[in-house]
Amino acid sequence: MNGKLCFIYIIVIGFITLIISCSPKANYKVLSTIFDGVPNPYALDSIRIADSISKSDSTYLQQILEAAVKNLYVYHPPYQEKECATCHDQNVMGKLLQPEPGLCYQCHNDFAQIYMFIHGPVSSGFCTECHSPHMAENEKLLLRTGQGLCLYCHQSEQVFKNESHSGIEDTNCTDCHNPHAGYDNYFLN
DSSP, X not given: OHHHHHHHXXXXXXXXXXXXXXXXXXXXXXXXXXXXXXXXXXXXXXXXXXXXXXXXXXXXXHHHHHXXXXXHOEEXXXXXXXXXXGTBOTTSTTOBSSOTTTXXXXXXXXXXXXXXXXXXXXXXXXXXXXXXXSEESSGGXXXXXXXXXXXXXXXXXXXXXXXXXXXXXXXXXXXXXXXXXXXXXXXXX
16 A cells, blocks of 8 residues: 555656646646645736846846836836936935825826816825826726726715616726716716
8 A cells, every 4th residue: 555655656746747847837737736825937927027137137138028017017107217306306215296186287187277076086186096106007007997996985885876877887987977077076077
């Protein structure tokens, strides 16, 4: 009996050794089935990868990885151009030149000058509750997408009990509502 278990163990070890010599994709599939916590080599953690490139690595490799990172994210132009002083006090790390939304209105529209009704986070100057100030995986630097953007603050039970919202399913809230402001108190487009 002991000999059979040892033989099976050797076969398994031999199989794993064979797999390891094969493609990384096969390695991950087999090893993650057998063992917990095997890191997925195809889950691109682009920032970690880009940050781990040492100066001794080839310039070509660095350019390839930087291009991959750039294609994964949407960048705020001053951040992308490394113009940190556009928004930040260069003498105090991380300190903004002025508070939101005034800082944002240096380049972006002041919605209070255009619309009669202003969405609460906008009027309170909380632009970064919805938008990343540097980079995001979503267009318009949004931190969340779809209904998740609005339902992060608004209670879904309250939203969906409104008869106007019956049957909307997965419709984006912004298909009907301006997320910043509007000419009526429902910010309808």
